[in-house]
Amino acid sequence: MNEKLLTIASGIALAGTSLYWRRRERIVTKSLTATRDWEANATGETDRAVGRAAREAADHLDAGVEDLPERVRAVDEERRDLRRELDTVRERWADALWRARSDTDAGDADDGGRGDPSVFVVEFEHGELPDARAFAKRAIEDEAITLVAAHGDDSFAVAVGEELSEVFSAEDIADELADEVGGGAGGTDRLAAGGGATGALGDGCRRVRERLFQSDAVHAA
Structure with missing residues (x-):
C-alpha cells in the first residue's frame, strides 16, 4: 500500500x-x-x-x-x-501514472490480474495532446485498448496492444471517436491520436468503449 x-x-x-x-x-x-x-x-x-x-x-x-x-x-x-x-x-509522469493505475486495477480485479483483454478510458481534465500521446505510448505495452481523453485542448489518443492490433486498428478506433465527438485523427494500428473535439469527449470515449467491449473479438483475443 x-x-x-x-x-x-x-x-x-x-x-x-x-x-x-x-x-x-x-x-x-x-x-x-x-x-x-x-x-x-x-x-x-x-x-x-x-x-x-x-x-x-x-x-x-x-x-x-x-x-x-x-x-x-x-x-x-x-x-x-x-x-x-x-x-x-x-515520460516519467506517464510511467508513474501507468504503474499506479496498473497496481490499482490488479488489486481490484477478481482474478487478481490483468489476464483478460479489456477496453479502458482514461481522462485528464487539464491534459493536452502531448500528455495523451505520452500515456497512450505507455499503454500499448498492455494487452488492452486504451482511450485517452485530454480535456485541456479537446484531444485524444488511442493505444492498442500488440495481439489486439491484429484485429483492431488504433487509427480506425480514433476515426470512430472523431466521428463521435468531432475533429480529426490519424496514426497507426498500435497508436493514434486526434484533436479538435467539439462534443463531449469523455462521453464519446465511453460510447466507443462500450461498442468495443461488446465485440466478441475483444474477448477472443
Missing part, C-alpha cells in the same frame, strides 16, 4: 512539474516569436509597431535591441532544451 501511495504521489508531483515546464516553454516561445519578428524586419524599414515589439522583446529578455539577433539564437536553444526536459518529465 505504501509503495502504491508513493507511486501515485510521484505521478502527481511529476504532473505538476510538467505543467511548470509547459508554462515556461510558452513564455520562451512567445519571446522567440517577438524577437524573430523583429529580426525579419531589422534589415528593412522598421515601423513603429515593429520597433515597439523589439523593445518589448528586449525588455523581456533583459537585453539591448541591438543584441536581439544573438538572443534569438540563445532563446531558441533554451526552448529546445525545455522541450527535451518536458518530454523527459512527461
Whole structure:
C-alpha cells in the first residue's frame, strides 16, 4: 500500500512539474516569436509597431535591441532544451501514472490480474495532446485498448496492444471517436491520436468503449 501511495504521489508531483515546464516553454516561445519578428524586419524599414515589439522583446529578455539577433539564437536553444526536459518529465509522469493505475486495477480485479483483454478510458481534465500521446505510448505495452481523453485542448489518443492490433486498428478506433465527438485523427494500428473535439469527449470515449467491449473479438483475443 505504501509503495502504491508513493507511486501515485510521484505521478502527481511529476504532473505538476510538467505543467511548470509547459508554462515556461510558452513564455520562451512567445519571446522567440517577438524577437524573430523583429529580426525579419531589422534589415528593412522598421515601423513603429515593429520597433515597439523589439523593445518589448528586449525588455523581456533583459537585453539591448541591438543584441536581439544573438538572443534569438540563445532563446531558441533554451526552448529546445525545455522541450527535451518536458518530454523527459512527461515520460516519467506517464510511467508513474501507468504503474499506479496498473497496481490499482490488479488489486481490484477478481482474478487478481490483468489476464483478460479489456477496453479502458482514461481522462485528464487539464491534459493536452502531448500528455495523451505520452500515456497512450505507455499503454500499448498492455494487452488492452486504451482511450485517452485530454480535456485541456479537446484531444485524444488511442493505444492498442500488440495481439489486439491484429484485429483492431488504433487509427480506425480514433476515426470512430472523431466521428463521435468531432475533429480529426490519424496514426497507426498500435497508436493514434486526434484533436479538435467539439462534443463531449469523455462521453464519446465511453460510447466507443462500450461498442468495443461488446465485440466478441475483444474477448477472443
